[in-house]
Structures are given as C-alpha cells and as structure tokens.
Amino acid sequence: MQQAAPPQFHPLWGSVPTLIWAGLLLVAIIVFRHELQGLLSVLNRRLRLGAGVKFGGFEIGQVYVAPGGGVADGGSIQGTHTDDGTRHLERQRYYLPNRSVLLVHRIAPSARPGMLYDVLIYLVAHPKSDASLIGVSHVEYYFGKSWGRQVFTSIDRARGFAIATSAYGPFMCTAKIHFNDSTSVIVSRYIDFEMGGVGAAPEPPHPKNTHENET
Numbered sequence: 001m002q003q004a005a006p007p008q009f010h011p012l013w014g015s016v017p018t019l020i021w022a023g024l025l026l027v028a029i030i031v032f033r034h035e036l037q038g039l040l041s042v043l044n045r046r047l048r049l050g051a052g053v054k055f056g057g058f059e060i061g062q063v064y065v066a067p068g069g070g071v072a073d074g075g076s077i078q079g080t081h082t083d084d085g086t087r088h089l090e091r092q093r094y095y096l097p098n099r100s101v102l103l104v105h106r107i108a109p110s111a112r113p114g115m116l117y118d119v120l121i122y123l124v125a126h127p128k129s130d131a132s133l134i135g136v137s138h139v140e141y142y143f144g145k146s147w148g149r150q151v152f153t154s155i156d157r158a159r160g161f162a163i164a165t166s167a168y169g170p171f172m173c174t175a176k177i178h179f180n181d182s183t184s185v186i187v188s189r190y191i192d193f194e195m196g197g198v199g200a201a202p203e204p205p206h207p208k209n210t211h212e213n214e215t
Contacts, residue, residue, distance in 0.1 A: 100131030115166040122160035
C-alpha cells in the first residue's frame with residue numbers, strides 16, 4: 001500500500017515567523033521613535049562630552065579628576081596648572097549679581113504623551129554663603145516660543161519659587177529674580193537631560209541659610 005505524500009508547503013510559509021518579528025520591530029520603532037531619538041541624542045552628547053556610558057555589559061570609560069587637585073585619569077586630560085587667582089575671582093563674579101541665589105533644576109521621566117521628561121525649576125541659596133531667599137519677592141520664568149513666549153511668575157518662596165513643566169528636548173530657561181529692594185537680575189540655566197537616569201524629581205527643599213566662609 002502506497003503511503004500518502006506529506007503535504008507540501010510553499011517556501012514562503014517558512015519565512016512567516018521572521019516577517020512577523022520584523023513587522024513587530026518596525027511597529028515598535030514607529031511608535032517609540034520620539035523616545036528612541038531622545039535617547040540616542042542623549043547618548044551622543046554624553047559620548048562627545050567624554051562622560052562614562054554603560055549599557056548592559058558595555059561600558060565606555062570617563063575622564064575623572066579627583067577632588068582636591070588629584071591626578072586625572074583619562075587620556076584627554078593633558079596635565080594641570082595652578083590658578084594665579086584670576087580664575088577664582090572670575091568664578092566669584094558669577095555669584096555677585098544674583099546675590100548667591102542660584103537657578104537649578106531636576107528632571108524625571110514624563111508620563112505625558114509626546115514628552116520625554118517632567119522638569120522642576122527653582123531657586124536655591126548658595127549654602128556656603130549668607131545668601132537667603134528671604135530677600136526675593138518673585139521670579140519671572142521664560143522658556144521660549146514652544147511655551148507661547150509667555151512669562152510665568154512664581155511667588156512661592158517656601159518652595160524656592162518653583163515652576164514645573166514638561167519637555168521633549170533640552171531648552172534654555174531664563175529667570176528674572178526680583179528682590180525686595182526693587183532691584184532685579186536675569187539669570188539663565190540650560191535645562192539639559194543629562195541626569196535623566198538618576199531618578200525622580202522630588203519637591204524642592206525648603207530654603208535654608210547656612211554660614212560658611214568658603215564659596
């Protein structure tokens with residue numbers, strides 16, 4: 001008795017699993033294209049700036065300078081020399097116009113559609129000084145045309161005159177700090193996403209005033 005021949009399948013059927021996986025990968029790339037572009041942009045900036053990058057078992061070393069003037073590790077650091085005082089004075093001038101009140105920010109991954117990070121921006125008094133937020137009356141923030149060229153005013157001294165927003169990419173923030181003596185100064189901060197992997201952005205601390213000599 002002659003056995004029936006096994007059914008014959010078109011060769012294309014053997015490629016179906018591969019085509020399905022390729023299709024799923026394509027869909028994932030399309031759906032998460034903005035997030036992937038943001039991650040690649042951050043990775044590119046970190047590589048160009050010489051920062052360490054670790055992805056799974058893959059790690060790129062970083063250039064490192066030890067606190068206290070220690071020896072630097074990394075071929076891109078070509079020796080050191082001692083400041084003659086001019087660089088220290090120049091550094092001090094950054095504190096003077098804004099009375100040692102500084103603009104800072106924190107970020108956290110955003111749950112808002114199309115946004116990469118939620119951003120918290122606020123003021124802190126430099127801890128190694130006599131600076132305080134008590135002398136600040138209000139702060140006017142400006143983020144640019146993506147926010148409709150609006151100027152946003154914060155009066156919440158208890159939270160460091162904080163303001164929160166969401167963004168897909170880094171941007172420049174300028175803040176006009178108004179003091180109680182009717183004077184003001186404009187400071188700026190580049191709202192980067194370089195610290196995005198560190199963690200969530202908690203509420204800003206309540207302003208504290210410490211008294212130390214070195215700034």
